[in-house]
Amino acid sequence: MAVASKNIPAPDLVQVRRALLSVSDKTGLVDFARALAGAGVELVSTGGTAKAIADAGIAVRDVCELTGFPEIMDGRVKTLHPSVHGALLGVRDDPDHAAAMRTHRIEPIDLVVVNLYPFEEVRASGAAYAAVVENIDIGGPAMVRASAKNHAYVAIVTDPEDYSAVLNALEMNTGSLSLDFRKKLAAKAFARTAAYDAAISGWFADELAIEHPAWRAFGGKLENVMRYGENPHQSAGFYVTGEKRPGVATARQLQGKQLSYNNINDTDAAFELVGEFDAARIAAVAIIKHANPCGVAEGASLKDAYLKALACDPVSAFGGIVALNRKLDAAAAQEIVKTFTEVIIAPEADEAAVEIVAAKKNLRLLVTGGLPDPRAAATLVKSVAGGLLVQGRDNAAVDDLDLKVVTKRAPSEAEMADLKFAFRVAKHVKSNAIVYVKDGATVGIGAGQMSRVDSSRIAASKARDAAEAAGLPEPLTKGSVVASDAFFPFADGLMAAIEAGATAVIQPGGSMNDADVIAAADQHGIAMVFTGVRHFRH
Template sequence: MVSSLRPVSRALISVSDKDGIVDFATALAEKNIELVSTGGTAETLSKAGLTVRDVSELTGYPDMMDGRVKTLHPGVHGGLLAIRDNETHQAAMTEHNIQPIDMLVVNLYPFEKTLAAGGDFDKCIENIDIGGPAMIRAAAKNHGDVAVIVDNQDFTAVLEALAEHDGKLTGSLRKSLAQKAYARTAAYDAAISNWFADQLDTSTEPDYRSLGGRLKQSLRYGENPHQNAGFYVGGPKRFGVATAEQIQGKELSFNNINDTNAAFELVAEMDADIAACAIIKHANPCGVATAASMLEAFANALKCDPVSAFGGIIALNKTLDAETATEVTNIFTEVIIAPDADEEARAIIGEKKNLRLLLTGGMPDPAEAGLDVRTVSGGLLVQNRDNGRISRDMLQVVTKRQPDERELEDMLFAFRVAKHVKSNAIVYAKNGATVGIGAGQMSRIDSARIAASKSEDAAKAAAEDEALAKGSVVASDAFFPFADGLISAAQAGVTAVIQPGGSIRDDEVIAAADEAGLAMVVTNMRHFKH
C-alpha cells in the first residue's frame, strides 16, 4: 500500500544527461533538501555554487574502477530500500549509520545513443550502466517512501508537487514515477540484450527476447476510434517516421504512421541515384515509379491508380522540390514523407494547412538488418526484417526466350515493389513505373486479374487506347502454384515474368511461358508480406 504524503529531505543525483539538472538541484536546495551526488554530476553542481555531499561520504569508499563502482553499497541501497515505518529497518539504519534517501534522480549511461552513433563493441560495453539501474529498481520498489526520477522532463511536475505540498510528494506521484522507472530500465535492458544478440555468431533465436521504446507521441486512437494507441520509438536508429520532424499539418494518426512507414520503406528499395515516388493506401502501394526527376516519378506513380491515390501517403527518396510540391497539392493527400524539402516546396505545401509534411533527414538502408515484430495472442512473433535484395546476377532465365535490357530493368524494379505489397502480390511494371498492382488476395490468379483490371482503369483515366499492362513485365512475390496466374498475366499483355520459382509445377508454368512467347526469370527468393 503506497503511503500518502512523504517529505523529501535528501536527494541523490547522478545523471549522464545534465540538461536542466542545475536548475532542478537549485530548486531542491532552496527547499532545504540535502544534495548527494557522484562524479561528474557532483562537479557540475558544485561549479554552479551548490553545496553537494559526495556519495563516498555515504559509502566510505571512493569512486573506483573507472567509475564502475561507486554506488553499489549498503550506504546507498539501504538508504533507498529502508521502509520508513518498519522498526526493524530503522534499527538497521541506526546500527549501520545508514541515512535515508528520499529522492533519486538518475538517467542512465547513454547506451542507446552510443549504439545509434555506431559505437564499437568496447565503447558500447563501457556505456552499459550498472549502478544506475540497480538504484532505480531499489527506489522504485520502495516508492512508498522514495521518489525516483529517470526523465528530466519530470522535473517540473516534481517541483510543482513539492511546492503544492510543502516539501512533500504524494503517493500517487511516487507510484507513477516508479512505473516509468521500471519501464525505463526494461527498455534500456532490451536495447542491450538485442544488441548482444546481434553480436553473437549464431542463427538461433535467444531464449528471451525483450523489446522496449519511449513514447514519441500519444495518438488520438488506434486503427479504430475505440482503440487506445501510442507511437513508441526504440532500437537502433533508422531513418523514417521515427526520425522525422513534422514540419506542418494535422496530428498523425495510427493509420497514418503505419502507412507512411510502409511508403518510405518502399522508396528506400530504389537505387539512390534516381528519383523514386511511392503512393500508398492502406499499407499497399497504388503507384510506384522511378524517373530522372521527382516530378516525373510522381506523375508516373499517380498514373497507375489515380482513384486510389486520393487521400493517400506520398513517399519520396530525394528532396521535395517546388515543381513536385505544386503537383502534389493538386490532389488530396494525407502525408508527404521525404528526406528533405527545399524552402520553396515548404512554402507551397504550407498553403495546405492540414497536409502533413514529414522530413526524415535521410533514407533507411534496405539491406540493413533489424527486427520485425508482430503480436499474437499471448506472445510475439519476431523475425529478421526482410532485407533480401535481388541483383541482376542472381536471376536465372528458365524460358527459351531471353529477356531484353528493358525487361530486365523493369523486372528488378517490379520485384522490389512486390516485396512491399501484401500477399498474394502481383505487380505489372513498364519503363520504371507500376502499371497495375494486385494485392492481398486469397488466390494469386485473383491478384493477377485485379492488377490487369487496374491497368485498364488507369488507361481510361489517362485517355489511352490500350491497358497500361500491354508490353509490361509482371512480378510475383511467390511462385505460381499453377499456370493459370501466368496465363492471366500473358492475356493482360506482359512480355516477361519474374518470380521466385520453387513450385512442384514449375515445369508446367515454364511451358506456359514458352507457349506464350514470354521471357521468365526466377529469383529463388520469396517476399511474402502478410
C-alpha cells in the same frame, strides 16, 4: 522463494528531506538542484553530477561522506554500498529496518534522481565493443530499482522531463510527495530499466550472432500518444526504439497536424519502398494507400516520376502517402498538392517546395536526411495472442540475386529492367502480390488476395480503369511485364497475366508445377525469369 510481506501500510505523504542525484544527462540539473535546495532539501551527489551542482554554487554532499568509502575503479564502484541501498530500501515503519538503519548510521534518502549511462546512443554511434560495454550502467539501474521497489518511502525520478512535475508536487504538498505520485514515478522507472536492459541484451545478441536468444526483450520510448489507433475506439501510442534508420520514426516534421496511427504505418511502408531505388541513379516516387502501393515510378525528375506513379491508380491515390527518394523540389510539390495527400516524406525539401506545401495546412511534410538501406539487417516483431513473432527484415535485393531465364525466349534489355523494377515493388505489396510494370512505372497492382489468380485479375482490372480515366485506347498492361512475389502454383495465374498483355514474367520459382508453368510461357512466347527468392509480406 517469494519473500513474505509484513503488510505495513505505506504513508500517503513523505517529506523530502534528502535527495541523491547521479545523472548522465545533465539537462536541467542545475535549475532542479537549486530549486530542491531552495525548498530545504539536502543534496547528496556523485562524481560529475556533484561537480556540476557545486560549480553552480549550490551546497552538495559527496556520496563518499555517506558511505565512508571513496569512488574506485574509475567510478565503477561508488553507490553500490549498504549506506546507499539501505537508505533506499529501508522500510521506515518496520521496527527491525528502523533499528538496522540506526545501528549502522544509515541516513534515509527520500528522493533519488538518476538517469543512466547513454548505452543506446553509444551503441547507435557504431562505437567499438569495449566502449559500448563501458557504457552499460550498473550502479544507476541498481539505485533506480531499489528506489522504485521502495516507492512507499522513496520517490525515483529517471527523466529530466519530470523535474517540473516533481517541483510542482512538492510545492502543492508543502515539501512532500504523495503515494500516488511516487507509484507513477516507480512505474516509469521500472519501464526505463526494462527498456535499457532490452537494448543491452539485444546488442549482445547482435554482436554474438545469436539469432534466437532463449529470452528476448524489446523496449521503446513513448514519442506520441495518438488520438486513436486504426479505428476511433482503439487507443494507441507511438514508441521509438533508437534505431537510426532514416524513416518516419526519425524524421523531422516540417508542417502539418500530428501523424495518426495509420499515417505512421503507411508512411513507413511508403519510405521503405522508395528506399529500394538508388537516388544517384534515377528519381523515384511511391504512392501508398493502406500500406500497399497504388503507384510507383522512376523518372528523369521527381515530377515526371510522380505523374507516372499517379497514372497507375489515380482513384486510390486520393488521401494517400507520397514518398520520394530525392529532395522534394517545387515542380514535384506543385503536382503533388493537386491531389489530396495525407503525408509527403522525402530525404530533404527545398525552400520553394516547403512554401508550396505550406498552403495545405493539414498536409504533413517529413524530411529524413537520408534513405533507408534496403539491404540492412534488422529485427522485426509482430504480436500474436500470448507471444511474439520475431524475424529478420526482408533485405534481399533483386540486383543481388542470381536471376535465371527458364524459358526459350530471354527477356529483352528493356524487359529485364522492368522485371527488376516490378520485383522491387512486389517485395512491398501484401501477398498474394502481382505487379505489372511498363517503362519504369507500375501500371497495375493486385494485393492481398487469397488467390494469386484474383490478384492478377484485379491488377489488370485497375489498369483498365486507369486507362479509361486517362482516355487511352487500351490498358498499359498491354506490352508490360509482371512480377509475382511467390511462385505460380499453377499456370492459371500466368494465363491471367498473359491475357492482360504481359510479355515477360519474374517470379521465385520452386513450385511442383514449375515445368507446366514454363511450358505455358513457352507456348505463348513469354519470357520468364526465376529469382530463387520469394517476398511474402503479411
